[in-house]
Amino acid sequence: MSRVKGLYAVTPDLADTALLRSKVRQVLAGGARLLQYRNKAADRNLRREQAAVLRQLCADAGATLIINDDVELACEIDAHGVHVGADDAAVSAARARLGDNKIIGASCYSDLARARCAAAEGADYIAFGSFFASSVKPNAVRAPVALLTSARNIGIPVAAIGGITLDNAGQLIHAGADALAVISALFSASDVKTAAREFCELFTQANA
Numbered sequence: 001m002s003r004v005k006g007l008y009a010v011t012p013d014l015a016d017t018a019l020l021r022s023k024v025r026q027v028l029a030g031g032a033r034l035l036q037y038r039n040k041a042a043d044r045n046l047r048r049e050q051a052a053v054l055r056q057l058c059a060d061a062g063a064t065l066i067i068n069d070d071v072e073l074a075c076e077i078d079a080h081g082v083h084v085g086a087d088d089a090a091v092s093a094a095r096a097r098l099g100d101n102k103i104i105g106a107s108c109y110s111d112l113a114r115a116r117c118a119a120a121e122g123a124d125y126i127a128f129g130s131f132f133a134s135s136v137k138p139n140a141v142r143a144p145v146a147l148l149t150s151a152r153n154i155g156i157p158v159a160a161i162g163g164i165t166l167d168n169a170g171q172l173i174h175a176g177a178d179a180l181a182v183i184s185a186l187f188s189a190s191d192v193k194t195a196a197r198e199f200c201e202l203f204t205q206a207n208a
Contacts, residue, residue, distance in 0.1 A: 012188070015041065032196050126151060131163060135184055
């Protein structure tokens with residue numbers, strides 16, 4: 001069974017490792033079992049420190065840890081996999097480096113052809129977005145919700161990202177998203193644990 005499903009928690013740029021640990025612990029306590037470590041502002045040493053902390057938290061919770069962009073960091077800390085975008089390592093190169101037992105995800109934006117190529121190269125899941133206005137990537141290409149339905153034919157799990165909130169998440173699940181990648185609506189919530197639980201419940205309700 002695929003581990004790429006449900007709430008896909010993606011970390012914000014936090015320099016404070018203790019704060020990051022606290023927030024991720026709450027996300028996991030709320031039910032998230034898929035986490036991506038993403039910190040575009042950190043230097044190499046901080047990224048390795050934070051990734052190692054999250055690797056242990058995920059191990060304790062039985063959760064899956066994916067590293068954003070950095071194949072070598074994923075190898076160093078023995079993360080469960082890596083997520084690559086257009087400017088990162090090719091899926092085929094990441095697969096060659098990580099081997100067959102790691103998870104590789106690929107950002108496909110609004111491009112079905114790119115998604116098909118990623119799947120052919122060995123990606124385990126594909127991600128589309130931004131579906132809604134995003135404070136993290138305000139200039140991101142917008143993807144139509146119907147794209148999720150079309151992407152189901154590729155045959156691997158489909159993740160949605162970009163401006164996702166509790167109010168708009170349902171339509172993405174209904175359209176075919178297996179996982180919802182959420183940053184701000186989760187980590188900036190006044191009660192992070194409750195927000196995580198409510199996102200998880202959306203999938204439970206959809207599958208009822």
